[in-house]
Each structure stands twice: as structure tokens, then as C-alpha cells.
Amino acid sequence: MNQEVSRTKRVALEVRKTLSEILHRETKDPRLSKVNITECKISKDLSVVTVYFTIIGQNEADQAAQDAIKALEKAKGFFRTEVGKRMNLRITPEVRFFYDTVAENASHIEELIFQALHKKDEYK
Incomplete structure (x- = not known):
């Protein structure tokens, strides 16, 4: 069972690396x-x-994040095809x-901890 767990982790890391390469080198969508x-x-x-992703300086509600979600959903077939070509998986x-x-x-x-600590200092 340990071997299976480590295999899934290794495959997940390799998929992450492969998707990152595809995303940054081959994707032309500005979003x-x-x-x-x-x-x-x-x-x-x-x-x-x-696959979990983020956009630095943005949160999920921002328009850039929403646009990225739409672009990724549209291109997920492309990503799957490319992962299949590059990785030797059954x-x-x-x-x-x-x-x-x-x-x-x-x-x-x-932020909540910071606020709580400052409230505590106010009561001293």
C-alpha cells in the first residue's frame, strides 16, 4: 500500500510539472x-x-481569476492530450x-488573529 501511495504522489508531481511547462511555454491565451x-x-x-491553481495578487472573486477559470475549462482537452503525449501512463x-x-x-x-490580539491589548 505504501508503494501505491508513493506512486500516486510521484505521478501527481510529474503531472504538475508537465502541466506547468505546457501552461507557461505553449499556451497562448493571455488569460x-x-x-x-x-x-x-x-x-x-x-x-x-x-489541479489547483492561483493567480498572484488575485482572489477567486476577481475578474482575472474568473477569466482564467473559463480559459482553463475551455482548454482542458488540450491539457489532457498533451499530458497523455508526454507521460507514459496507461x-x-x-x-x-x-x-x-x-x-x-x-x-x-x-488578519483575524491580528485583530483578536489587538482587542486583547485594548482591555489591558
């Missing part, structure tokens, strides 16, 4: 120029890869894109 892939998770049977995984909100959530939590 994707600032997209960064942050993480890839792949199913145990390697049939579905979930099954080419279906690609699903999601905006990564981890940085936004961390920033929000930091």
Missing part, C-alpha cells in the same frame, strides 16, 4: 499568463487529476481545475 499551478492530486486509479487522466483558496484563507485567518 492564462499569470496562472500558477499550486498542487495536483490524482485519484488512486490515476484516472482523474485535480490511462490519461481527466483534468479538473479548481482555484486554490488556501492563501486567501491563511491571509484571512492571520
Whole structure:
């Protein structure tokens, strides 16, 4: 079982690397120029890869992020085909894109902690 887990992690890392190369070297859509892939998770049977991405300086609600989501959805067949060509997998995984909100959530939590600490100082 450990070997299977490490295989899925290795494949996910390789898919991330491959998608990043495709995204930055071969994609001509200007909506994707600032997209960064942050993480890839792949199913145990390697049939579905979930790709998390972000745009530096943007959050999910911004227009640039919405445009990027549309562009990625439109091009996901292209990405799947290219991953299939470049990687030696029995099954080419279906690609699903999601905006990564981890940085936004961390920033929000930091702000809440900062506010709570300053409120505590006011009561002293």
C-alpha cells in the first residue's frame, strides 16, 4: 500500500510539472499568463487529476481569476492530450481545475488573529 501511495504522489508531481511547462511555454491565451499551478492530486486509479491553481495578487472573486477559470475549462482537452503525449501512463487522466483558496484563507485567518490580539491589548 505504501508503494501505491508513493506512486500516486510521484505521478501527481510529474503531472504538475508537465502541466506547468505546457501552461507557461505553449499556451497562448493571455488569460492564462499569470496562472500558477499550486498542487495536483490524482485519484488512486490515476484516472482523474485535480489541479489547483492561483493567480498572484488575485482572489477567486476577481475578474482575472474568473477569466482564467473559463480559459482553463475551455482548454482542458488540450491539457489532457498533451499530458497523455508526454507521460507514459496507461490511462490519461481527466483534468479538473479548481482555484486554490488556501492563501486567501491563511491571509484571512492571520488578519483575524491580528485583530483578536489587538482587542486583547485594548482591555489591558
